Amino acid sequence: MLKDLRVYNTLSRNKELFEPLHPPFVGMYVCGPTVYGDIHLGNLRTFISFDVIYRYLMYLGYKVRYIRNITDVGHLENDSDDGEDKIARKAKLENIEPMEVVQRYTNGFHRELDKFNLLSPSIEPYATGHIQEQIQMIKELMDKGLAYETEGSVYFDVKKYSKDHHYGKLSGRVLDELITSERNLSGQEQKKNQVDFALWKKAEPEHIMQWDSPWSRGFPGWHLECSVMSTKYLGQTFDIHGGGLDLQFPHHECEIAQAVGVYEKEPVKYWIHTNMLTVNGQKMSKSLGNFLLPEQIVAGDHPLLKQAFSPMTIRFFVLQAHYRSTLDFSNEALVASRKGYLKLINGLKTIKSITYQAGDNPLNKKVLQQVEQ
Amino acid sequence: MLKDLRVYNTLSRNKELFEPLHPPFVGMYVCGPTVYGDIHLGNLRTFISFDVIYRYLMYLGYKVRYIRNITDVGHLENDSDDGEDKIARKAKLENIEPMEVVQRYTNGFHRELDKFNLLSPSIEPYATGHIQEQIQMIKELMDKGLAYETEGSVYFDVKKYSKDHHYGKLSGRVLDELITSERNLSGQEQKKNQVDFALWKKAEPEHIMQWDSPWSRGFPGWHLECSVMSTKYLGQTFDIHGGGLDLQFPHHECEIAQAVGVYEKEPVKYWIHTNMLTVNGQKMSKSLGNFLLPEQIVAGDHPLLKQAFSPMTIRFFVLQAHYRSTLDFSNEALVASRKGYLKLINGLKTIKSITYQAGDNPLNKKVLQQVEQ
Numbered sequence: 001m002l003k004d005l006r007v008y009n010t011l012s013r014n015k016e017l018f019e020p021l022h023p024p025f026v027g028m029y030v031c032g033p034t035v036y037g038d039i040h041l042g043n044l045r046t047f048i049s050f051d052v053i054y055r056y057l058m059y060l061g062y063k064v065r066y067i068r069n070i071t072d073v074g075h076l077e078n079d080s081d082d083g084e085d086k087i088a089r090k091a092k093l094e095n096i097e098p099m100e101v102v103q104r105y106t107n108g109f110h111r112e113l114d115k116f117n118l119l120s121p122s123i124e125p126y127a128t129g130h131i132q133e134q135i136q137m138i139k140e141l142m143d144k145g146l147a148y149e150t151e152g153s154v155y156f157d158v159k160k161y162s163k164d165h166h167y168g169k170l171s172g173r174v175l176d177e178l179i180t181s182e183r184n185l186s187g188q189e190q191k192k193n194q195v196d197f198a199l200w201k202k203a204e205p206e207h208i209m210q211w212d213s214p215w216s217r218g219f220p221g222w223h224l225e226c227s228v229m230s231t232k233y234l235g236q237t238f239d240i241h242g243g244g245l246d247l248q249f250p251h252h253e254c255e256i257a258q259a260v261g262v263y264e265k266e267p268v269k270y271w272i273h274t275n276m277l278t279v280n281g282q283k284m285s286k287s288l289g290n291f292l293l294p295e296q297i298v299a300g301d302h303p304l305l306k307q308a309f310s311p312m313t314i315r316f317f318v319l320q321a322h323y324r325s326t327l328d329f330s331n332e333a334l335v336a337s338r339k340g341y342l343k344l345i346n347g348l349k350t351i352k353s354i355t356y357q358a359g360d361n362p363l364n365k366k367v368l369q370q371v372e373q
Numbered sequence: 374m375l376k377d378l379r380v381y382n383t384l385s386r387n388k389e390l391f392e393p394l395h396p397p398f399v400g401m402y403v404c405g406p407t408v409y410g411d412i413h414l415g416n417l418r419t420f421i422s423f424d425v426i427y428r429y430l431m432y433l434g435y436k437v438r439y440i441r442n443i444t445d446v447g448h449l450e451n452d453s454d455d456g457e458d459k460i461a462r463k464a465k466l467e468n469i470e471p472m473e474v475v476q477r478y479t480n481g482f483h484r485e486l487d488k489f490n491l492l493s494p495s496i497e498p499y500a501t502g503h504i505q506e507q508i509q510m511i512k513e514l515m516d517k518g519l520a521y522e523t524e525g526s527v528y529f530d531v532k533k534y535s536k537d538h539h540y541g542k543l544s545g546r547v548l549d550e551l552i553t554s555e556r557n558l559s560g561q562e563q564k565k566n567q568v569d570f571a572l573w574k575k576a577e578p579e580h581i582m583q584w585d586s587p588w589s590r591g592f593p594g595w596h597l598e599c600s601v602m603s604t605k606y607l608g609q610t611f612d613i614h615g616g617g618l619d620l621q622f623p624h625h626e627c628e629i630a631q632a633v634g635v636y637e638k639e640p641v642k643y644w645i646h647t648n649m650l651t652v653n654g655q656k657m658s659k660s661l662g663n664f665l666l667p668e669q670i671v672a673g674d675h676p677l678l679k680q681a682f683s684p685m686t687i688r689f690f691v692l693q694a695h696y697r698s699t700l701d702f703s704n705e706a707l708v709a710s711r712k713g714y715l716k717l718i719n720g721l722k723t724i725k726s727i728t729y730q731a732g733d734n735p736l737n738k739k740v741l742q743q744v745e746q
Contacts, residue, residue, distance in 0.1 A: 065470070097438070097606060099496045107493050110483075120480050123472045129502040132584055211505055233470060 010271040020239045026062040027234035031243035034071040035105035036086040040291035042277035042284040046244045049274045049323035051118040067233050068121040072102040072128050073209050074222040079250055081198040088209050098209050112294050116311045123233055127225040131211045134220040134228050138199045146261045150190040152202030152216030158195040161257050171249035197254050199224055223254035241268040245275050274323040306331045316341040383644040384543055393612045399435040400607035404616035407444040408478035409459040413664035415650040415657040419617045422647045422696035424491040440606050441494040445475040445501050446582050447595045452623055454571040461582050471582050485667050489684045496606055500598035504584045507593040507601050511572045519634040523563040525575030525589030531568045534630050544622035570627050572597055596627035614641040618648050647696040679704045689714040
């Protein structure tokens with residue numbers, strides 16, 4: 001290894017020396033998209049950040065198994081286990097099979113990421129490809145008394161879990177406050193407590209994505225797939241788990257609870273979260289309507305833009321801020337990135353064009369080697 | 374619809390008028406690759422052929438749901454249900470997780486197909502994404518008395534099936550001849566008859582891809598996935614099933630037996646098979662060592678080639694023969710295709726560059742419209 005690497009671990013809220021569990025191997029799991037629509041620039045920022053982390057770890061000499069999942073079932077419209085499945089809803093709107101929605105937006109996701117020069121992960125597993133393993137994990141949680149069934153749906157018992165474990169340690173949320181602050185929404189009355197989260201949801205007859213289970217024909221809860229797929233491909237404890245900051249709670253907090261509940265050990269050594277992309281200080285999101293699609297920037301086709309920008313300019317823009325800082329989007333910032341990127345590329349070209357003398361000193365040779373990489 | 378379409382149906386050995394079950398909808402299922410290696414030009418020919426069939430059906434006004442699967446488990450090294458799983462074997466050789474093999478070659482497959490301008494199918498389902506449904510279909514076959522378990526593996530009882538049904542009607546094979554000609558290979562002793570085929574295989578402990586089932590931890594037989602996924606996405610009877618000629622037997626014959634066994638109706642209205650690509654009259658195949666990868670042709674990097682050819686030239690070459698005829702590969706044939714392709718493209722350019730007068734006759738306008746498409 002070239003030198004010590006230090007990473008900020010959301011779990012400890014400290015910069016820690018990076019020491020993988022089984023060097024030179026590194027296992028990294030990053031939460032991928034729910035494929036019911038196009039990704040916006042904020043999503044892209046997360047994936048570019050982890051692309052650079054992936055590349056940097058390999059550059060340091062690690063052999064990285066990088067898992068980034070595709071969520072193709074179970075992600076409901078809001079975090080309180082009510083509302084429709086995002087993909088089933090889109091399928092109904094467009095009057096096609098849910099898996100056609102999945103195919104269309106998975107293809108689109110891959111096309112975007114290719115355009116921005118992201119490496120493919122080692123494995124890109126699908127939630128629907130691991131229904132059996134998810135049912136198995138629910139059974140194990142029930143055996144441990146940490147999950148209960150109500151009318152065909154199964155929920156994780158957060159209060160029971162918190163007797164022995166700290167629910168909220170990743171996100172800093174306090175359980176008592178969560179209990180009082182959670183709104184009483186439809187679909188909540190099956191739960192012992194409002195903070196409990198779904199592991200399995202019984203499907204309404206008209207719900208078009210459903211599978212057999214010991215409890216009902218239904219579908220798995222969103223948080224479960226990541227616990228199952230990270231365990232399957234990286235083991236019960238692995239090195240890095242990443243994702244956008246907005247996934248800290250409830251998604252990642254629930255992942256920890258599920259894994260600790262079954263395996264009685266911490267699933268992840270280093271939690272890495274990327275910060276938000278903002279537009280005039282406001283988080284970029286679909287619900288706020290202030291989002292830009294990467295293709296709009298490449299085409300220069302958006303009210304916020306005065307011109308088009310190349311994918312590499314956008315990538316450079318994204319990488320100018322540290323992944324843990326917010327990054328504010330504007331036409332001016334992209335213009336500045338364009339200048340910076342061209343300067344860098346022209347500098348590299350100049351260095352490459354210089355001919356070195358045979359007897360040149362070792363330092364120059366080293367510089368040249370680095371540039372060639 | 375523009376005009377009547379007639380297709381050769383392997384099942385009837387006749388050209389038939391194409392009348393979809395639920396016009397204007399058409400359901401088409403094509404067997405995709407087993408993702409344990411790069412596809413060669415022969416494989417590519419099959420997928421280009423079905424790409425043109427897909428486009429032509431849409432051009433005629435049909436709304437096509439086109440399913441092309443990815444085989445990521447269950448395809449053994451030979452057709453007699455012995456030998457290793459192709460993907461598990463590759464994973465062992467390369468010392469990586471089977472799903473890393475799947476990811477690598479699925480990515481490569483998509484990259485190749487993009488290069489040759491193939492449209493993405495509507496859904497691209499994975500065998501591992503349908504384990505539960507495959508187990509369900511085995512149960513139903515057992516309930517009907519058409520499948521039996523031996524030492525944790527489950528086989529389809531071909532002799533029993535043939536009492537009421539014609540096993541061999543697609544491929545023209547004769548059951549009695551099959552029984553005497555099948556070699557007695559290892560792994561066959563569990564079967565009542567040599568012609569029986571695996572629906573579920575118990576995994577050896579060292580086999581790295583395995584799932585729970587009522588019979589054993591194991592994996593599904595190769596033929597099963599296509600029956601399950603075509604039924605799930607296209608229904609118990611659908612319009613078109615396609616694939617390479619070499620899949621007629623045993624793969625497609627077994628698919629029919631499985632579907633007829635459970636649903637008691639024909640699964641497919643029109644069976645379409647593409648013929649082989651040959652090199653000096655010999656089938657192009659990996660085992661014969663006479664195969665070319667598409668990228669070798671694009672790079673001009675193969676002993677059989679004198680130069681490089683563009684993907685569009687290769688696509689044009691493939692489409693010069695009818696998909697039901699053999700197509701012989703040679704450097705000369707590609708040179709001729711290059712000429713033909715350039716002539717066509719230049720002709721199109723010329724037609725497009727002609728300016729039409731305002732008062733021009735309707736026929737010219739119609740020609741222009743067709744060219745614009």
